[in-house]
Amino acid sequence: MIVLNKPLTPDLTKLTANLSQVNESGWYTNFGPLHQQLTKRLEEYLGVKNLLLVSNGTLAIQVACKALNINSAITTPFSFVATTSSLLWQGIDTAFSDIDIHSYNLCPTALDEALSQDNNYDGVVATHVYGNPCDVQGIAVVANKYNKKVVYDAAHAFDVKIDEQSVLNFGDASTLSFHATKVFHTVEGGAIVFKHKADYDKAKRLINFGIQDDGTLGEPGINAKLNEYQCAVGLTLLDDIEGVIEHRSTLFTTYRTELEGIVELPVWHEQASLNGAYMPIYISDRNRQESVITALKNNDIQSRRYFTPSLDLAYSQQKSFGCENSQRLANGTICLPLHNSMSTSDVLKVVNIIKHTLKDEF
Structure with a gap:
């Protein structure tokens, strides 16, 4: 898994x-x-x-x-x-x-x-x-x-x-x-x-x-x-954190390179370094989201909707100045596996399943 x-x-x-x-x-x-x-x-x-x-x-x-x-x-x-x-x-x-x-x-x-x-x-x-x-x-x-x-x-x-x-x-x-x-x-x-x-x-x-x-x-x-x-x-x-961050960042970069044009990805700060903390993707269509999540699960790969719901809806009693962007992204953002124990081949396996599932899109 x-x-x-x-x-x-x-x-x-x-x-x-x-x-x-x-x-x-x-x-x-x-x-x-x-x-x-x-x-x-x-x-x-x-x-x-x-x-x-x-x-x-x-x-x-x-x-x-x-x-x-x-x-x-x-x-x-x-x-x-x-x-x-x-x-x-x-x-x-x-x-x-x-x-x-x-x-x-x-x-x-x-x-x-x-x-x-x-x-x-x-x-x-x-x-x-x-x-x-x-x-x-x-x-x-x-x-x-x-x-x-x-x-x-x-x-x-x-x-x-x-x-x-x-x-x-x-x-x-x-x-x-x-x-x-x-x-x-x-x-x-x-x-x-x-x-x-x-x-x-x-x-x-x-x-x-x-x-x-x-x-x-x-x-x-x-x-x-x-x-x-x-x-x-x-x-x-x-003692070992520098190598951990380097490895996670490499996995993160591999994910984004392989998934560019397949799913939507957050635009990263141009002057920022990477730490490979999370790997988010966005899929607007609910049915395609479910297809990806199901395909990953069927191949013993975990994923998570992260973050949902938009917190202005969860705490609706609080004042909101309009959060349409947050609500949209909360309904379609999925985080893929990313941690120090993963290998590049693990990332490519995840990527290939997503590509196969969404093949009708490209």
Whole structure:
């Protein structure tokens, strides 16, 4: 079977050595030695500063918004449910603005139109969908025009760069998920990269119950720290992550080359590097979608409609500024298998089944 996703497996010898350090020190959580090592190595590898490890990607979004005093936000309807549910769970007044039909990301023009109608929002929460960077310059222009904070959900964009600059350095904060299904993981976990040190310092207090540096209590916080065992997994996997991303990117490029003209594909940011996080395709006709999914399933190949439904429909009680593009893409986007354990021959097998199924189209 070719599975949709397969988590990276840590080398047990290396992992055991890292775990032994934890047992020897007796420091299992609360910003321990491995937490400090992983923070430093990730900052160096990703080319960022002010990186704060947290216990998962959902809390990363919530803590980022709390640190930036975002109590109301406009977000994308085309993303994993956690992008929106994390905001709603925290009581953030949330509205939806449409996406660009080509990139699948939050559209700066639509965002401008939305804010021109209703400027009563503190911030913007945008997702780099499938690891394809948003139009960060366009969003920055709109955010500056209306004086809004920007948080990027970069759960799919680990190690992605725009013109050699980490995508995590755009906006006021960028959040990462280190869930087991991601390109890089700590089983469960995440991180926030802040533009400003003061926001990082505030967030670090918030994830430790709001306890101040001197031990006194300040603003109420929460427990969102990443423990040492999970940091041990991260340190182990980080040793080999460069090769993993290179391999996944090669598979991704092969897919897109072979499927060009057969199915519709998102238009990728021209200045962006690749990380091979996901392989989305779009098929407008519902019957052809089902034919492809069925053909893949019959050949023991997993696929997934990702993302559906459009979140403005799932959370219809929230304000929407019109999300026709998102609704269209949510009804026809399918993700194909892509992970480090796959080979080029696996990709070609998937491609050939799709080509055979859709042969009447070309």
